[in-house]
Amino acid sequence: MNQVIWVVLLPFVGSVVCLLAHRKAVFALGMAASLGTLIVSVGLVAHVWEHASARVELGGWATPLGIALHLDGLSALFLLLTAVVGVLVGIQAGSYFAQSPELRAMGSRFWPLWLLLWGGLNGVYLCSDVFNAYVLLEISTLAAVGLTILSGSTASLVAGLRYLLAAMFGSFMYLLGVALIYAGTGQLDFLLLSRGVTPQVHTLTAFGLMVFGLLIKSALLPFHFWLPPAHSSAPAPVSAVLSALVVKASFFLLLKIWFVVFESISGGTPGGMPSQLLGILGSLAVFWGSFQAVRQSRLKLLIAYSTVGQLGYLFLIFPILASPDFQGHEALAWGGTIFHLFSHGLAKASLFLAAGCLLQAMGTDDLHAMRDIAGRLPVITFSLGVAGVSLMGLPPSAGFVAKWMLLRAVLASGQWWWAPVIVLGGLLTAAYVFKILAHTFVPSEGEALRLNSVPLVMTLVPLALAILCVLMGFRADEVIALLPAVPHFGTGKNGWEMP
């Protein structure tokens, strides 16, 4: 089980090596680190698959003194998503950043930052105490901001600064919560905390602050303002990573804080106000994000707003699980949420990478310029379409399975009022996906727009992601089987007992 640490160390080491290496070797080294991380991640998933969850104490020091890593089904799935998207984005980046001297210079800065980000994300998925989680989340935020401003354009600098300030404020709130809880209990470890938490004023304040900070970082409405400009102004491979992975890391931490650390508080009030509030904000995000996406006329901005909308669905898990008559259906809610997260990760990465290809081919990402794209760039259009189908939650795709499970969970929990959110959200998503697709069918008027050539690899990566998304729609069993190791799942916290 000691390879757990490699999934964090390998990207960090790769990052340093890429920083120091000669510009020509960066891609090879970066890819090597990526593939290594993929292999370790897959190994860890296999481990969880066979032996359920595991806990490793680094250096043999027990928790109040040492640092513990915790691997369960939830973290294994996040590791897997990050690794799959990471390697494919890496392949895309290799091709993308090889096209001009300018881009090549950008590429040599991309790899160290991206691997740093990756290591930070993997750390967040594995760490088992609130303070380390803060440090690792902060590392990934700083790396993400660095990636956002990679191109150095004014728009990206403005967006990057806004991103930085919002994320810093969120981190600060979280840190404040950590300080409060540490002062109150003297504990930082998830497990030790979960045993000692009692509903006192300082604990409640700490809980509120930590959740507030994480909500800002996961861009839940009304804290989404930083996301669309940041995600749309970055280079395509970066946008893909930001939308598919980075926002999910803070959501992951939120799940752990909510359902593990403060389980006695959040679960103590059945159908309580805080979880209902998160559900309402999530629903509003679904509507507002999708509505804004429909209104956009630039492709990348549209996709970025779509992220705001799609993230909203994730927050439905809080009210669903808080329902008192939901015993025995937890697996549905977890399955639906994680499936949605996974399918959105794959589909959104595919969309952003495809948009990057279009941007390069057309020189602009204005929707109205996309005349006759379906006829002239069929592979890219096909990827856009397939990924879009998954976002809409229509079969055959992973998104459909996710919607199916979520809707079932909602109806089974007796909180039927979330059902229209899922159904209408899907319709709004259809509206913006078909807004993109409809433009690709319009025949060119007069002289056709001259298209720049796009390397074959760059068109195939989004296709691969989109196809993965479809194939995942046929394999829900494995994901569900991994999930029983999740906290608050089934009969007890089986994955969370001390060894």
Place this chain on the structure above:
Amino acid sequence: MTFWLPLIVLFSSLVTGLVIFMLPEERSRLRTTLNMLGASVKVAGVFLMAWGLLAHDVVYEVRFTMGFGFDFLLKVDLLSLAFVSLSSNLWFLTTLYAVGYLEGSPNRSRFFGFFSLCVTASTGVALAGNLITFFIFYEFLTLVTYPLVVHRGTPKALEAGRTYLWHAVTAGAVLFLAVVWLQVLSGPFDFVPGGALHAVENLSGTDLKVIFALLIIGLGVKSALVPLHGWLPTAMIAPAPVTALLHAVAVVKAGAFGVMRVIFDVYGKDFAADLGLLSPLALVVVVTILFGSVRALMQRELKRRLAYSTVSQISYIVLGAVVLGPLATVGGLVHLVHQGIMKITLFFCAGILSEFLGIYRIDQMDGVGRKMPVTMALFSIAALGMIGVPPVAGFVSKWHLAQGGIQGGQEWVVAVLVVSSLLNAAYFLPILHACWFKPAAMDFEGTNTQRGTFSKWWEAPWTLMLPTLATALFSLAAGVFAGWEWSPLGVAEKIARGRDGGLP
């Protein structure tokens, strides 16, 4: 073989479609070969399945579990066999027609790719063994027909595509809600002849009624029940082979087929009648039949008139499902096939007229029978069939529907059928009169140059004429040889006997 055959039937068009997407535009010969190969494999596969099922009682079933009671299930029963043989045979013919029709036009790889996917979807709809699998293919059908509707990319086509999409996607959302809700209440179930729900305990009648309404709304959009029919007349902007397929086998039929599945195999006809669900639906159906016919009468454009005629004719199928007498079930089932072959003939002819003579409106059709006697003869056969003149197929359907109405003590059915037939006659006979007996209104020689002239018998390329000829002859044969054991009627009787048991 019992596992692989349904998959082969499904994948024959799926793989063809995906390969065709990859083909460069100019490889039209290879594309046509692939298309015809896929279509032949499908027809052969369906034939084998039919033989196995009917002669040896082989059960063809493909099932894999997705978790949480989500089973992906393909299962061949007589009802699916009827639909899948219709769609596979007509796909074969329509592909041939489309090859000729679209010769030389741009983006054919995309067109034929989606065309194949469309047939894959309707095959899946036919073979689906439970509601969730049905829903998967039903939605897939929406997605793959959209690019066909907007194929030409004109503002009008895009507008029609948008109308179609909004109707279909909204209906899909409603259907999704209903399917999931039903599964939450009753647990997973497969389609069972005679209905699955009456065996499930602790279901409240109110829930079942609401779910039934949602299901019918979801399915009624595709099967064009009034007032959900708005998309169908605008979608006729699509190229002729697409409209033909849309009206005869793919979209509209999938909706009607779904209604049958829900009434026969989910609720069960008796259980649905006990719940009092059939009478309101019957009212909607009657309104649709009459409204469609009246609207058809008011149209000046040929394809629009045919489209409204579809609105009316499709509801005959649903009528068969809601009228209590077992003979009406037979009538509805047999109309599923008959309407398909007759309507596809009409659209094939309309396509030939527009493509080679530039005829779009009905007032341009005066005297066209002299210019294109073969095409118009085929058109006449199908039109007479639609009216219900013996011995063409349409008569057989209407006869059984009326018999079923009398059998179930619902004599109003006969009145509806008589009025509807009069209306059908009122909008088809003037066309026939004009094209055969009126002097030519336009100078056809001048318009004939679009695609060059053909010999006296081949009024259009053989790829267009042959499918039209075949479907027209089918319509005639289905009526003349209705007494044969394996005619559409014979099969429909078998299906009905297996389901309700009330058939003498």
